[in-house]
Structures are given as C-alpha cells and as structure tokens.
Amino acid sequence: MAIINLQNVTYKYPLTDSPVLHNINLQVNEGEFVAVIGPNGAGKSTLCYTIAGFVPHFFKGELTGTVEVAGSESSNSSLHEWVLNVGLAFQNPFNQISGAKYTVFEEIAFGLENTGVPREEMKPRVEAAMKLTDISDLADRSPYSLSGGQQQRVALTSILVMQPKVLVLDEPTSQMDPIGTREVFSVIRTMAEQGMTVVLVEHKVEWIAKFADRVIALYEGQILLEGKPQAVLTSDLLMDKGFGISRYTSTAREARNQGLWQNDRPLPVTLDEAVEGFRK
C-alpha cells in the first residue's frame, strides 16, 4: 500500500517564472527503497522537500496537485505534524545542524526535545542511533568541529533517531569515503528492511543497483523513466541526457560496439555483473 502518493504535482518557487516540478505522479509503498537519480537541476532536492513538507510550508511558492504521506495531505497539515512522519537529511549537512547545540549528542537529541519525548526515553534512543551509524565516539565533539563526512553521519543520525515512517535522504554520502558510503548504505537498507520507507537521492549508481527496489530518473522536473534498477540504470536514454552511469555500463557498451560484449546480454551496473559478462 502506498505511503507516499503524489498526484499531478507541479511546483514553482516564489519569484520564479517556471516550475521546477511538472506534473509528477509518484506512489511509493510502505517499506520500499526508492532511489532518485538525475542531473543537477532536475528537481531532485525539490522533490525531497515536497515529500518532507518543506515545499510548500517553508519555501512557500505555488504547489498544485496533491501530496499525501501516511494518509494525510500536506496542504491540510502543518510542518510540525508532518515531521513526525517524514524525516529529511539535507544535501549539505551544514544547513541542517541546528547551531544551538554544543555537542553531537545534544544535536541528535534536538528533534526529540522539540517533539516532547520524555528525557528517560531520549537518552537510550540517541545512544542507539549513534551506535547504528557508528558515531558514538563523536558524542562530546562540537558538530562544527567535524569533517564533512562525519557531519553527514550526524545529520543522518539526527533524523534516524526520530524513527520517522518515511526517510528522505538527499545525497547522504556525498562527502564520505567509499567505506563510509558502504556503511551508510547498509544502515539505510536495514532501516528499509525494518519497514521504514526510503526515498534516496544519489549519484553513486553502483550502490543504487545493489540496494534500491526501484529507480526514478528525474529530468527537467519530470519523471523520465522508472523501474527496476538494472533496467533504468543501463538505459541509453540516460547517457544521452547527462545522467551519471557506472563505468561498467559505459565500458561494456563500448565493448559491445567492438564485439567484446554479447549483443543480447543486458549491460552491467555492478562489478559482479561486469565480471560475469566479460568472462563469457
């Protein structure tokens, strides 16, 4: 059953002439892990803001169509009701950190404080969330003294601790090293397996292929393609329109032109698919 339901959503920021999202129709089922890809400026972050209620509640502007999450409609709800269902980790963690807290521990507790969670429940929840993302050792550091990758973990943790039904993540690993990326993806997958619904904007397609249930390709504010990761991520259309594709895919495509990849074989996205295909 769909927990996110966007019907004919068109949105324009204030003081701008053209919409950033055009007639988006999107349903995401409970527990589904959906990845959103697209070139810069395609509307990916705006889509995240829309699901998270920042559009239109915070950014204002003109929204038409309906946005429903967990049975309520965003135009009839306030942002403070909305955040109980949907958590958003921003693209730039620096924009998310409250600036009101001296330590990472307090920063992560900030959302719980503001939603009236009792103190005795707060502490174990913060500790468990920090353990999950492996930042327990940063508890007493200032959020501003951390590296970009560490700040991203703190930003993600401060959302996870709220235990939202829907987790919206806007490039949560952009400043992380590859192992950090792997760890964060496995945390996200665990959350999805436990029933959390995940909408993830990401450029790292190899990881999407491994983890996501479905891929939405966004282009100029519209859904260009959607479907199973393998099918979407190897589509010729993506390469023509400036989407990032894996080196395995682009190399196999070129190899196919040279007769070094079987014509009828789907192109690879992951290392294992590439190894198997090139061994034939």
Added chain:
Amino acid sequence: MNIEISDLQFTYPTGVQALFGVSLEINSGEQVAIVGQNGAGKTTLVKHLNGLLQPTSGYVRIGDWDTKQHSVAKLAHRVGYVFQNPDEQLFSKNVGTEVAFGPKNLGYASAQIAALVKDALELTELSDKTETNPYDLSPTWRKMVAIASIIAMDTPIVIFDEPTTGQDAVNIARMASVIAKLRTQGKTVITITHDIDFCAENFGRVIAMSRGQMILDGKSTMVLGQEEVLATTYVDPPQLTRLGKRLGFEKTVTNKAEFLAALQK
C-alpha cells in the same frame, strides 16, 4: 614552482594530532590527487600550502618561500585554494565582482584583471551569469563560481578540495576540462577527492593518506592497483581496476582505454 614538504607534523590547538611527519615534493606542473578516508589529514595537509595552518614542526616551502615567513595574503600570489564548501568562500553580490576580487587583491593591472576574469568565467561556463548573485545559483554553479574566483588569480599552484562532491556527470566532465586546461597552462594542480574513478581518469600521480601519514605516493597505475593498502585507508580501487583484476589481467588498468586494450588481448 616546486613544493617541498619536510617532516611536517601538525597538532590542532585542541590537542588532536592530525599529521605525523609528512615529507613530499611536488614539481612544477604536476597534477596530483590526494585520496584517503575521512579524517586522514588531507585537508589539514593542503591548508599548510597557503599558510592557513602553520607546521607544529617541520617545514613547507612554496618555491623559495618558507610558509612560516610569509602571510596567507602573500602566499595567495602562489597558491590558490578552492574550499570544499563554496558557501565558506563566496560573499560578493554578483558573480563578476566575486571572480574579480582575488586578482584585484593581488594587485594586477585592471586590463589584466579583466582578461583573467573573462578567461576564468569562460573556462567554468559562467560567462552568462556575471550579473547574478552567487546565492541565487544552485550549489553546483556556486561551486563553479568558487573555482572561477581562484582560477582568475592566475597562481602557479591551484588546490581543489573535493571538486566533484554533489556534481552530476556533466559537471564532472566540466571539472575534468578545467583541470586539463590548467595542465596545458603548466599549473600545478593538487586535488583532494573521494571520487576514485575521477582520480584515475585525470591525475598522473596519486598520494594516499591514512591517519596523518602518507602511505602511498607514485604513478596512478601503481598506487590505484594496490587494493590491500588502499583498503587500510578506506579507498576502493577504480571500478575498471577492480574489474581488470577480477578478470585476471596482468597489468593494472585504470581507465576505459586501458581496459579495452587489455580485453582485446
């Protein structure tokens, strides 16, 4: 202009030691990528090149200047540094003024400033945005403004801290062409990156850091093939390097051309 770093140690005022004796030389016109896990000391290292940080012990020389003897403002004549987060760097009301700020402060003649600004804007494809406020641009274009404002300073050494973060394929290709152009101008380019495929495709020399030390330094085909050593600093070899290895190629391949050539054999 050569860079010489000798037994560089650095401890932050908080008592955290970030660099444990780094020694290296970078020759004029080299293109070097620095890779390694978050917290390895990459940014701390490059902040020593323009004097933002001063060695706790050891020394850093930019050409004949010891960074301890010269101010950050003076070192800005030799080293341009593009921050990881453009928002820490941009402050002017429009792109044109922002990009002109650096060369103006270096005291270039106004005709030269105009020419440098024009070239930098063309290279970063910002020529149609000179009147725009940088904060009305998307983060992607703000990053390009940050890059243009450093390139316009025409320093012999340019440092990029994570230039491809959050960038799509088109912008990464644009970044690669910026680096290629700087190479033809004979500039030294030092880039911190987690994008190992980008590193393989654009840099001849790679330095891997871990826990405040250099653990590998050499030609990219040599460094990027060392899967076990790189794993200790949380770096995976490039996709095609891993693929070549799994397919049993004798030589390390790092890019598409090398891979297809090896495949044909």
